[in-house]
Amino acid sequence: MGRLFGTDGVRGVANVDLTPELVFRLGRAAAHVLSTDAGTRFLLGRDTRLSGPMLEAALTAAVCSAGGTVLSCGILPTPAVAYLTRRVAASAGVVISASHNPIEDNGIKVFASDGYKLPDAVEDAIETVLDRHDLPRAVGREVGGAEVLSDAADIYVDHIASHVVGSLGGMRVVVDCAYGAACRVAAMLWERLGATVILINDEPDGARINVRCGSTNPEVLRQAVLQHGADAGFAHDGDADRVIAVDETGSIIDGDAIMGVCAMYLHTQGRLARRTVVATVMSNLGLELALRRAGIALERTKVGDRYVLERMREFGATVGGEQSGHIIFLDHATTG
Incomplete structure (x- = not known):
């Protein structure tokens, strides 16, 4: 065995x-x-x-x-x-x-x-x-x-909201819950932050979890963002430890792009530990080049968020993740 x-x-x-x-x-x-x-x-x-x-x-x-x-x-x-x-x-x-x-x-x-x-x-x-x-x-x-x-x-929503500065009042956000674990907390969180939230696939339905929806099928989210004239959209998977985004134009923003944007912002604030992002061998070369131009190094691991996390802890990095949407901010969480 x-x-x-x-x-x-x-x-x-x-x-x-x-x-x-x-x-x-x-x-x-x-x-x-x-x-x-x-x-x-x-x-x-x-x-x-x-x-x-x-x-x-x-x-x-x-x-x-x-x-x-x-x-x-x-x-x-x-x-x-x-x-x-x-x-x-x-x-x-x-x-x-x-x-x-x-x-x-x-x-x-x-x-x-x-x-x-x-x-x-x-x-x-x-x-x-x-x-x-x-x-x-x-x-x-x-x-x-x-x-x-x-x-x-x-308790969890309080924890997440405590790290957000300012209000999202006036923003329209679409969230695809994939009929999974985000069904309740998504609305709680975004409404707490002041956004107008439009939920899709938000019934806790185990017969449809991940089926033609969520982070593995972001086209559904893309269409919803355009239909509702939303400012942004976020799609989760069944247990809500992944996220894929869509911007106001309908462009799909994968985990690489999310890591890149977040890392560059934190770097300008002097808050990116070791000036390093940890990702896997699946992350695209464009991310590595963009980070390098911004003065940020990219450390690669084999596929799997546990390997990303292990390298982050070994190296002292605080931002890492996978192209598939596992994003880890080690200052605030212990997993994606």
């Missing part, structure tokens, strides 16, 4: 590859490895996939079986789970999502208590104990429980 964890957690066709039984075993193993002297508390969020509640139930049962507590946030973007994990001092954060993948897929993505994705060594430790039958089981009053973190979305 190959390694269970891939570059972005454990993924597969829900109820075929990623079964409730596997998720239960994975949850018990993770609770064993990630427990602390302060106890075991897992913060849990998911996207809108139809298999999400099934896998959430299996993971919740596993953590409770190990004597831990689950803090359920419901449907929430991946970056929100990473932030909240650190904010509430949870032992770990878990996202049940397969990001931009088809509706039949799902996945388990685990964050450490600091809000960063687990390093390979910790994932290996979880896999090592996955099939052990002697892991402790709570009995009687030791059995864990589940709680609902009802204000999870509000």
Whole structure:
């Protein structure tokens, strides 16, 4: 059997590859490895996939079986789970999502208590104990429980809004939620910032998540921006850790362009750490040349936002990402 964890957690066709039984075993193993002297508390969020509640139930049962507590946030973007994990001092954060993948897929993505994705060594430790039958089981009053973190979305929106200077009053913004995890928080955030927000594909519909919409199909957003005469548009994927933009003319702005604009702005403010952007080998040469002309270096990694993040932390950079729309601002977040 190959390694269970891939570059972005454990993924597969829900109820075929990623079964409730596997998720239960994975949850018990993770609770064993990630427990602390302060106890075991897992913060849990998911996207809108139809298999999400099934896998959430299996993971919740596993953590409770190990004597831990689950803090359920419901449907929430991946970056929100990473932030909240650190904010509430949870032992770990878990996202049940397969990001931009088809509706039949799902996945388990685990964050450490600091809000960063687990390093390979910790994932290996979880896999090592996955099939052990002697892991402790709570009995009687030791059995864990589940709680609902009802204000999870509000806390996250407050956090994002706190970093915005000024108001977006007068702006018309279109947001494509891809029928996924951005469905609730997108409206909350843009309205908080003062913009007039026009939502599309904003129903929490796991039967249509990522289907002909979102960041993998920005033409839908482009048409909506032009139709509504909007100033800008933003398209997310199913778990809302990617964004592709559209400007007022209908031009599609990919992750490379977003990184370039943000890095150049920060550089003029003297706030671009190491005067460096970290991207992958997939980023185009135009980005590298434009950054170089602005006095900014481009560090490249292999494909995968976890590799971008690792290089950012090693190098001391604070801006990085992928052409596909994973954008990481390490001063404010631990993931895209």
